[in-house]
Amino acid sequence: MLDITGVSASYGEARVLDEVTLQVGDGEVVTLVGRNGAGKTTLLRCVMGLHRAMTGRVVFAGRDLTAVPPHRRARLGIGYVPDDRGIYAGLSVEENLTLPPATLASAWPLPRIYDTFPVLATRRRLPGGKLSGGEHQMLALARVLRTGARVLLCDEPTEGLAPIIVDRIGEILREVKRDGVAVLLVEQNLRFAATVADRHYLLAQGRIVESLRNAEVRQREGELLAYLGL
Amino acid sequence: MTSFLQQAFNGLVSGSFYALLALGLAVIFGMLRVVNFAHGAIYTLGAFGAVWLADSAGLGFWWALLLVPVALAIAGTLAERLLIHRLLALDPLYNFLLTFGIALVCQDLLRMRYGSHSQPYEHAPVTGSFDLGLFEFPRYQVFTLGLSVVVCLAVWLLLTRTRIGTIVRAAIERPELTRAFGIDTGRWVTPVFGFGVGLAALAGVLAAPMRAVNSGMGADLIITVFAVVVIGGLGSVFGSVVAGFTIGMLAALGNLYFPVLSQTSVYLLMAVVLLIRPAGLFGKEEHV
Numbered sequence: 001m002l003d004i005t006g007v008s009a010s011y012g013e014a015r016v017l018d019e020v021t022l023q024v025g026d027g028e029v030v031t032l033v034g035r036n037g038a039g040k041t042t043l044l045r046c047v048m049g050l051h052r053a054m055t056g057r058v059v060f061a062g063r064d065l066t067a068v069p070p071h072r073r074a075r076l077g078i079g080y081v082p083d084d085r086g087i088y089a090g091l092s093v094e095e096n097l098t099l100p101p102a103t104l105a106s107a108w109p110l111p112r113i114y115d116t117f118p119v120l121a122t123r124r125r126l127p128g129g130k131l132s133g134g135e136h137q138m139l140a141l142a143r144v145l146r147t148g149a150r151v152l153l154c155d156e157p158t159e160g161l162a163p164i165i166v167d168r169i170g171e172i173l174r175e176v177k178r179d180g181v182a183v184l185l186v187e188q189n190l191r192f193a194a195t196v197a198d199r200h201y202l203l204a205q206g207r208i209v210e211s212l213r214n215a216e217v218r219q220r221e222g223e224l225l226a227y228l229g230l
Numbered sequence: 231m232t233s234f235l236q237q238a239f240n241g242l243v244s245g246s247f248y249a250l251l252a253l254g255l256a257v258i259f260g261m262l263r264v265v266n267f268a269h270g271a272i273y274t275l276g277a278f279g280a281v282w283l284a285d286s287a288g289l290g291f292w293w294a295l296l297l298v299p300v301a302l303a304i305a306g307t308l309a310e311r312l313l314i315h316r317l318l319a320l321d322p323l324y325n326f327l328l329t330f331g332i333a334l335v336c337q338d339l340l341r342m343r344y345g346s347h348s349q350p351y352e353h354a355p356v357t358g359s360f361d362l363g364l365f366e367f368p369r370y371q372v373f374t375l376g377l378s379v380v381v382c383l384a385v386w387l388l389l390t391r392t393r394i395g396t397i398v399r400a401a402i403e404r405p406e407l408t409r410a411f412g413i414d415t416g417r418w419v420t421p422v423f424g425f426g427v428g429l430a431a432l433a434g435v436l437a438a439p440m441r442a443v444n445s446g447m448g449a450d451l452i453i454t455v456f457a458v459v460v461i462g463g464l465g466s467v468f469g470s471v472v473a474g475f476t477i478g479m480l481a482a483l484g485n486l487y488f489p490v491l492s493q494t495s496v497y498l499l500m501a502v503v504l505l506i507r508p509a510g511l512f513g514k515e516e517h518v
Contacts, residue, residue, distance in 0.1 A: 048410050049410075050406060050409070050410055070409040070410050071409045071410075071412050071414045071415075073410075074411055074412035075412045082407065088400050088403050088404060089403065089514060090399055090403050090514070091396060091399060091403070095396050095400075098396075099396060099411055099413070100411035100413070101413070143411075
């Protein structure tokens with residue numbers, strides 16, 4: 001579904017991604033693990049087209065995205081959940097939800113969204129700025145699901161959230177996965193990652209240094225956490 | 231009491247010009263991140279447009295109110311496409327200089343054609359005064375105030391009740407992110423610029439029957455309007471309108487009670503607001 005090949009990127013002089021290659025298949029959840037500054041967010045931004053890759057290619061469903069601007073990528077089916085959730089404080093919950101055009105066949109109708117996220121139904125007239133952290137995350141996820149995105153780029157969706165909400169996000173990601181959606185997940189919470197993901201990539205200084213399966217992540221949890229500085 | 235009411239009303243009328251101009255500046259800044267220094271010159275061109283239509287074509291106020299904002303909005307979209315757009319990716323300073331240059335060129339062209347003294351414009355659509363017992367109030371001023379309130383309300387409805395409005399508000403709040411949600415924000419930049427220019431031109435036409443129409447009229451006004459936009463919160467559409475009317479009134483009342491401060495009261499207020507709320511009364515901290 002999503003093929004990233006040899007992607008390098010930099011901020012000014014500083015190189016933050018160095019020839020990153022990875023794939024995410026249909027119905028597969030893949031996590032990117034790494035310290036702060038390892039380049040995880042930049043990789044997601046390169047896939048979305050918000051940061052220019054100096055080299056390499058991003059191919060989505062067989063289509064090379066190199067020359068495709070961000071808004072076209074979104075319309076093709078890439079859904080972005082940014083690290084700050086990207087909620088518009090001045091738009092109502094429903095306006096936030098319906099801002100991205102739902103042009104794909106797999107788009108979720110609004111009733112399904114409100115069934116899955118009942119809290120958003122009760123808050124739909126409130127400005128996005130008035131929601132709690134957990135509600136922000138639900139809204140950010142619901143917004144990309146509504147578009148029918150076939151690939152989700154989720155940047156630390158569980159960060160700073162209560163365990164019960166983290167569990168809920170896990171359930172939703174597993175449901176999405178059953179629908180055949182591919183998820184590229186940036187995640188520091190390894191326990192959570194192991195409950196939703198199929199594979200993990202360890203990113204250090206802009207390079208993929210290791211590729212891990214779930215069992216390995218569970219076995220080496222202590223070592224990995226120490227490495228991540230958590 | 232009489233003079234208080236009279237001044238408060240005068241203030242609201244000045245405020246209606248501030249609001250229309252600040253509204254245009256706010257949507258342009260919000261969408262393009264360009265501080266349009268040509269805004270005062272557009273206001274001036276609006277007033278001269280009305281004068282020119284009357285002198286050369288014999289077309290009265292209503293024609294001017296319709297044609298001048300549309301014509302200047304079209305000219306504005308052309309200027310955006312041909313000039314401003316090319317500089318958007320660069321440091322904002324470039325567009326600051328460009329729009330400032332455009333303002334100077336417009337002003338001097340008007341001065342070459344009309345000289346620097348004021349042009350008469352006697353085509354007010356309503357004349358005479360309302361006698362309110364305590365004081366009299368010119369009908370045209372009431373008309374101006376009413377029209378300005380209606381236009382501000384219409385813009386507010388457009389922004390809050392329509393799909394285009396939602397897109398524009400989203401693009402103003404988070405320009406980059408909005409593209410990641412499948413919206414080609416670039417498509418809306420030029421129309422929004424034209425719209426802001428049209429509002430400034432409308433203010434200019436409205437000013438023609440009641441203000442001195444000369445090449446410097448916009449330059450005098452626009453400095454106050456910048457203060458209004460800063461007080462309301464850069465890029466905040468609602469803030470710019472509220473601040474426009476409030477400051478019009480405060481300045482007029484300040485003039486009555488503290489004439490010494492009449493020139494500086496707006497800037498004192500701006501300084502106080504910036505100390506307490508650096509993003510302005512209704513502004514939000516910037517996001518990428």
